Amino acid sequence: MTLPTTASVPATATLLEVSGIEKAFGRTRALAGASFELRYGEIHALLGANGAGKSTLSKVISGHVRPEAGRVSYKGRQLSLRSTRDALTAGIAIVMQETTLAADLTVLENIFLPELGTAGFLSHAGMRKRAAAILDDLGQGGSLPLDTEVRRLSTAQRQLVEIGKALALDAELIIFDEPTASLSAGEVERLFDVMARLKESGRSLIFVSHRLEEVLAVTDRVTVMREGATVASGRETTSLSQADIIRLMVGRELGAIYAERIPSPDAEAASVVFEVKNIAAPPVVRGVSFAVRKGEILGLGGLVGAGRSEAAEAIFGLRARTGGEMWLAGNKVNFRRPAQAVRAGIGFVPEDRRVQNIVPDLSVRENLLLAHLGAHRGFGLGYAKRQDKIDELLRLLDLPAHRLLDASMLNFSGGMQQKIIIARWLLLEPKVLILDEPTKGVDIGTRQAIYALLQRIASEGVGVVVISSDFEELLGVSTRIVVISDGYSIADVPSTMLDEEKLTLLAAPRTSMRRNTALLDEIASDHGGVGFWALIDDDSLICLNSVVANDDASPGFSSGEALRLTQSAIPRGLEMRGQGFVTEADGRRSTLTVPIRSHRGHDLGWVGLTVGGSADGHSTEDIRQRIGSLND
Template sequence: MTAALPNPTDIVLEARHVAKSFGRTRALVDAQLELRAGEVHGLLGANGAGKSTLSRVITCHIRRDSGEITYRGAPYEAHSTRDALRAGIVLVAQETSLAPDLSVLENIFLPELGRGGRLSYATLRKRAGEILARLGHEHVLPLDQEVRRLSAAQRQLVEIAKALALDANLLIFDEPTASLSPSEVERLFDIMSRLRSDNRALIFVSHRLEEVFAITDRVTIMREGRTVANALPTASLTQSDIIRHMVGQEIGSVYARQERAEPAHSAPTVFEIEHLAAAPAVRDISFAVRRGEILGLGGLVGAGRSEAAEAIFGLRPRQGGIIKVDGREIRPQKPADAVKSGIGLVAEDRRFQSIVPDLTVRENLLLAHIGQHKGFGLGYAQRAQRMAHLIRSLDLPADRLDANLLTFSGGMQQKVVIARWLLLEPKILILDEPTKGVDIGTRASIYALLREIAASGVAVVVISSDFEELLGLSDRVVVISDGTSIADLPAAVLDEEKLTLLAAPRTSTARNTDFLKQLTRDYGGAGIWALLEEDEVICLGATQAPGALDTGLHPGRASAIAATHIPAALQSRVPQFVTEAAGDRATLLLPMRSRRGNDLGWIGLTLPAGEDLPPPELIAARVAALHAGD
């Protein structure tokens, strides 16, 4: 995806020796940046390194104390964000800055609403539709809906659409993928590639190194307010090189697993959700978590994962379902009820759902304790020992607990929010996008902490749009699509490609399931859609005619091939009917691929072995035609 490096003479923006302090905190010390037209430039660094501060200096959200910036060959002396917008410089922020009471349409064209003259809403609606179509979300964002009613991921998409509406020459994407699923990230990267091809300059701020290597041409790396690596070609670097520049040391595997005294699969069940319903996003979700287990909830943005967590925690009304803790049914009507039952929730949107901006680090850290504390005073002393342990394990600044939390980086804020719940020593901890906007070093410490608390017996539920994170951290993954839990599988049998296929909206997989139904209507028997490994099979879909012989496969479940009723066919994988050893079943298995050659699994048809079997070539032609037009 990375393009050839642009001509060195096409320098759009250059920053030299930029410095910025907030009181006694030096956010930027000696920041350098060189940005060329027609490139995607990665701006990297750990939380607090100065990336966002430098981005906001460029867009005039804050004024630099010293240093020089040139833009298009001339000194850049813009005095306001409006000046930056007029110059064609736009920031897509990590924490969105939208007008919550205005509609999606009005937010996309917010800068135009402040200009004189009459606006044609019909024209704006048409332009918005074109922009959202380019993003692949023309049906996801309702243009007339108030932004306050959108999820964090949808608000991020509005922010991106607003930047594209300005037709800017220099776009700064500050963690734009933090709330996006892998397929949505790919769509965004396609858009960024087109913008690069139009000779625009893009700055891409991300903590996900795999994204950095996928989309950037060059990178600049910052540490403690200084530029430690300036405009290096991405192709010349490895992940280890970048991490070493970012944190000043090597980091081992962020997903390193610990040995457990009691395997999670043999521990007692602590937390059970049965047929949870919370309209409109949650239709029928079920899962169970054992003591000491880390369960991942996988799915695309909008699948209903966050809404399910809110319904469990009493933040969203439920229309149905059973919630059990230690085998006892609970009915939380408000968060206090959930907390009393031993449930903690680290919400997705840190800024709006978890932080009280005017409070200090200590006060934010002890918020949940205050809600639970009974008696006179604040009762801080009873949590002192536990708090000291968490401060050490999470590397929180013990000498700055009375500073305002907003003066800290996003990663440090997230640590405080997680520590808040750990102070209460919950039985169940639900974390929604726990490493959103967090650097690799902080992610490693959060993962280590989650494994530590799981090893202590806490049941942990992790919701993440980062499929690599979900698979690396979880013991099991429950896949949610369109508000319904559709698969419950060990993380070890999955990879990102399989998880993406499982998580696809039911509307996009309907073609395959409808095809299975048509096969069984035409020929009888049982139809399957499955992913095949050497010794295992994951069933994605299954249909069966009345009285047909069972294949032993069930949608959303992984099975050992030898344990199914069609092991010979699953092992041979030849394009003809294979009769099983018992002589009662014959199965045809055919690979299914998209027009681009992507693996979409296998289609199978099982029929009684003694009957006349249809020509395999006829069915193979129908399978080949299924996705030929994609």
């Protein structure tokens, strides 16, 4: 396929024009006269609250859904798509929020799944080479083996394979429907680099997302839908603020998205309600420890593949554990099956809403009461005794009572589904509630409602654990964040001491620190001291990595610790950082600190060396040059 270039097509030329699209599913009208226009070589955001119709419109454009009325024009000609194959032939591909991969096929076979059904010879070696290049572009060359079956992958990894499948099609128009919902900050940045290159090559992209900060960062124009209709068409992104977009999406002003924390009684002195130590579930979970107090929201942060979701599954009895201990309300517990965890007072909302949370053949009411069935003992279903609590939760979550009679949860928007799933566990009044990606794929209004709900249940004494790839979300809702990397918990830091950049650096895989660790080991060994890498603010420090060659030279902190400068053993050296070796007032330690930056000029913190006694005999310039090599 020959792609247009910005030189061959005018900047304002229209590639796709959609008008008057109508579509209903039973009694629910998903699209009511929707319209959309996409130019050559642009990234165009398609936005709206849950249930606004944007995903349905995306499926119409990509051939997944046939409209009842309306017109689709592509490259100046009317387009009538009878199937996704027609769309692919025309050069239109979609990256779905709910992945459409074949679970029993390998990563390689899924990336080229659309080609496997075509006539002609396929070169296996050529496919491997192309797939490897695509995954390298996405930053996944070493972490997504091509011969691994997709069913063995995490939700986030499956999303990356879905993106790779779309890129392999070399399509002229690609729709990204919530592609970043499961991805961490690093994966999102890499995807945006790929999208920018696709745009430069002349491709046109439709970007569907609930993360408005991403929309403002990466798109050229914005179209907003509400209740199946288009309410703002082709607005220049630079002309809109986040508040403007929210107003268009929900038709009203929203307050601060993160609910104000509701202090629970004696929050500081609250007892630990749930604690895990050195949980292991190989190969992904190697040693995870954390404790959550009554009335606290604890965040579990980390990158895709770090082992956060797998640790939660091991705790809940969904994954076999080979080591570790757990205590609930001071009593040792060992959950081998989810039913044991449920009856003990643990609730768990897994990441994948469609696969892990919803039973499509059951009604909405039956889905709501699934956890109740796990905890219920005795004859019958015991639904009646939960009715008062159901009524209370419906009012709290703004859910219409009559929708409980719907035959399928799949008729609900993603936000409505998520509310029902969370309500399922609140019915049981749990002691601990673990939520994995609780706002994945939901609009900003629903996110606000979920955040407020989490603060409310925490204020009632529930210990809440939130797992999220959205670092802004973790910082907004959590009081503390435990960072997981390569299957280990490596840091436990108050959220007030972190920002997104610091959290990203803390969460970096230990394997990516090999060069840094090797240097710290060298300078610590050569000088008989302690080498460290830390993020340092005016009065606080977070240690990312450290290597000890001499315990007597300890700076008073180690990897994963956060503290005030005055709490360290080298406050003077840290206060006077960057000024050569600084000896402490007691003369027992001397410290040299050197700033380091990424190849793009981003601040990566400080690398330091602490030695015992004075700095006599230690070459400042030599150490600086060796540390400076990290900037190359």
